[in-house]
Amino acid sequence: MSDTKILLPESDIPTHWYNVMADMPNPPAPPLGPDGQPVGPDALAAIFPDAVIEQEMSAERWIEIPEPVREIYRLWRPSPLFRAHRLEQALGTPARIYYKYEGVSPAGSHKPNSAVAQAYYNQQAGIKRLTTETGAGQWGSSLALAGQMFGLEVRVYMVKVSYEQKPFRRSMMQTWGAEVLASPTDRTEAGRGILAKHPDSPGSLGIAISEAVEEAASRADTNYTLGSVLNHVLLHQTVIGLEARKQFELAGDFPDVIFAPCGGGSNFGGVAFPFLEAKAGGRELRLVAVEPASCPTLTRGHYAYDFGDSVGLTPLMLMYTLGHDFVPPGIHAGGLRYHGDSPLVSQLHKEGIVEAQAVQQLATFEAGIAFARAEGIVPAPESNHAIAACIDEARRCKESGEAKTLFFNLSGHGHFDMAAYDRYFAGELEDYEYPAEAIDEALHNLPKVG
């Protein structure tokens, strides 16, 4: 039997991130300002350092990873690629299943890949404080970790429903020295506006973004950071796919289908984009973004210009959206509760280069538990989405007899999500199909462009 883990030495941590914008068939649609004109770098300077703004707009194929960032990556990278021998056996499938495990980072997910880079660039720019939002708490804890590594203060606006469901993510952020607030708060205009209308609002990523952006824009020593959606975040995450390509070379194999959970797109982009080059070379390869049926952005949303936040502070981005005022139901995969999606992933989906698939909540937990019982690791609910889609494909391979190579990104562990597993075992979780009327209604609330 071949090795279970395909490992790389630290010298194989990528020296450059891969920028998919260099290879897209059509240039990415620009973000637009309130006047309908493309926003220039200046419009972003109040909340981002120059280096990040450059990356957001760059068409360079390869962007060098600064040495201090690689130094921090060495605390957990390269992450292992696993061959899921035991899961294959349990399923009785002829498919070969691989997963890249990003839960080895101290924060337990792939999120620090970008948090560390963003903290570094802000520190270099003389910034002292960072704000951000967090859903499941994975991004917030990653930024808390990264801020601590580079000596920056961090304030995290945490979506209230997650703040209450995941108190231990909060403790973890505090261990790394960050301050955590339940959003919506009464400390920002944006938060107060929401609370006036919906005093019991469970919060959403969109609302928390509004709060964090508002604070960053109003203080010179403070910048804003985002854990997904934007081009530079997906860029930083490409270390996942780049390492995986090298690991597949070592394994003497290559994926036929890649699955990754998709909320804002950082996870999916990070693992899938570096494989696009191979696909462009004529190789048969399916890249599947897996999202919750309760928040079906790519599969049922509108491809339109919309705000990234709930209140309308950000530039308009062309993406699949359920409407910026969408507040998704409180399902447990907090990291996937976002009204929009990465403009890069959205455009590639629109152009038929990547696929999307929506899965129901109960099926994702069923898949995650089957995975845990075979492979040991208890996955994050977000990761369970990719696992569910991958297991479905492995079962189809069993029926057809095809020995496909399947690969998914195990974006994080579920150690801070056991309350969700508890509720699953207690029969308290339900499936939820987002209503068609709500999607129709969102059309009317999309901002007018130009």
Next chain:
Amino acid sequence: MSDTKILLPESDIPTHWYNVMADMPNPPAPPLGPDGQPVGPDALAAIFPDAVIEQEMSAERWIEIPEPVREIYRLWRPSPLFRAHRLEQALGTPARIYYKYEGVSPAGSHKPNSAVAQAYYNQQAGIKRLTTETGAGQWGSSLALAGQMFGLEVRVYMVKVSYEQKPFRRSMMQTWGAEVLASPTDRTEAGRGILAKHPDSPGSLGIAISEAVEEAASRADTNYTLGSVLNHVLLHQTVIGLEARKQFELAGDFPDVIFAPCGGGSNFGGVAFPFLEAKAGGRELRLVAVEPASCPTLTRGHYAYDFGDSVGLTPLMLMYTLGHDFVPPGIHAGGLRYHGDSPLVSQLHKEGIVEAQAVQQLATFEAGIAFARAEGIVPAPESNHAIAACIDEARRCKESGEAKTLFFNLSGHGHFDMAAYDRYFAGELEDYEYPAEAIDEALHNLPKVG
């Protein structure tokens, strides 16, 4: 700068465990039965499979690791050895600090190293069910994992105070298919006896052991497993120290002092025993077992024959003990709340071959947080004991200018212990010095031998 992680390929997973009994200056004192005579293998056959009983009594230096056990080890082993560059910098010490990280196992600690072996031998012996006790939940979740891997049912008696403080450890065990009960329960004679005297008993490892042993002894299809204390458990844990020796060779270094947390001794024995050979060769090397001041077995206990459980069901073992009816205060390092200690570690301590040191609770959290802020990983409270002792030594090196090589076993992560961190931040945790009177009193309660 040298690599942060020293990794080994799967082919370097040890093929044999190291049995320290072969190299002890004096043969280990035998366990005694109620009649004061050494117990033979037969006395243990009601609750252990033959292969485990053989290992418990073997004087063979090297014992082969069965291939199916190594197959499961490959899910996470070899575990990484880290050079703590950032912690060294933060402390400004000339010491070189290394730590072996056992938190990479699916259960998050070193405990699966023995759980997997015990589950395997029981399955081979035709056993269908396993019982066990758990304190912090680390052993229980490890056995749940291992039972699932080998198709055995698992029932875990979890110390009540931990059951309440750590609900998510319970959910994790359930994810792996185990049943978890808060001990003392009313399902066993032992549990009912305790509850009659102390209806509000917070439980203890000793009580939970009584319950698990009683159930195993009364059912032919059921055996008992223990996560520490016994010789075979320490034997299985030597994979840690064996890997570390190879990793130090690769690093071109060798420890001057080794620190490990010590409750029942499996963690300390696992990392320290394989280094004893080097020490016997005349090498200057200190092996330091670090225990909580609230449960100071090695540093203040009596070296005497005592029961392994609270009720007196087990054979008598010669060990450091605070008395088998000792119920330690509810400090959060649940894994270290045990009245006794491994007979092997006890004898080596009595003979001056290994050292022991007691640390206070607040200092351990302070050390753990300093570690997390430098190295990223949030450690388990048990591990914080070793970190505190190691940081103290690194600070002494700073004063003396000595560039010692310090090594500690980071036995697990703290993802299921964030409530304890929370309480630390809230100022709710206290130091606790075990009262001298209680230790004197324990003398009178020790069982009469022979």
